[in-house]
Amino acid sequence: MNFLASLLLSAMLSVPSFWGTNMEQAQQQAKQESKLILLNFSGSDWCGPCMKLRRxxxxSDEFLAYAKDKLVLVNxxxxxxxxxxxxxxxxxRNEALAEKYNTKGTFPYTLLLDANGRxxxxxEGNSGLTPSQFIDELKQR
Structure with missing residues (x-):
């Protein structure tokens, strides 16, 4: 393996992904840990506003620190x-989530849910909020 590939692989392995992809598992975790679920619909390789929201x-460190203690993240x-x-x-699984939560097919589309999926x-879209503004909106739910 060349140097650049090994460097990239080690960087990817050292950054934990807090985003899951299975809503059933997320709901179980949310119930066990008394957390809310943040469900995000994205088009990772074609939706510019999705990429901007993610980035x-x-x-952001601020959002991830908040999410670690308060949210279960599902993409x-x-x-x-x-x-x-x-x-x-x-x-x-993603299509079933879209049928239930994103019938308009909006991207990005982010929902805050309780552990039962309510x-x-x-x-809707990329709101242009800063990480701290987004966290404030999460707290206001």
Whole structure:
């Protein structure tokens, strides 16, 4: 393995992903840990506002520190490029989530849910909020 590939791999392994992809598991975890669920619908390889929201808010240290203690994060991704295709089971789970929570097909679309899946708050598109503003809105639910 060349140096650049090994450096990239070690960087990827050292950054934990707080985002899950399975709503059933997220609900179980939310119930066990008394947390809320943040469900985000994204098009990771085609939706510019989705990428900006992820980069500016969801990947920020401030948001991740808050989320670690208060939220279970679920991402329902709908990539278009062949190289980013999800496995068939994940596609089915994401489509089921879209049928239930995102019938308009809005991207990005973010929902705050209780552990039973009841919608508490929604954000349509990229709101342009800073991480601290987004956290404040989460707290106000």
């Amino acid at each position: 500016d808010v969801f990947d 329902a991704d709908f990539p278009r490029q062949k190289k980013n295709r999800l496995d068939a089971e994940q596609v089915k 919608v508490l708050k929604t954000w």
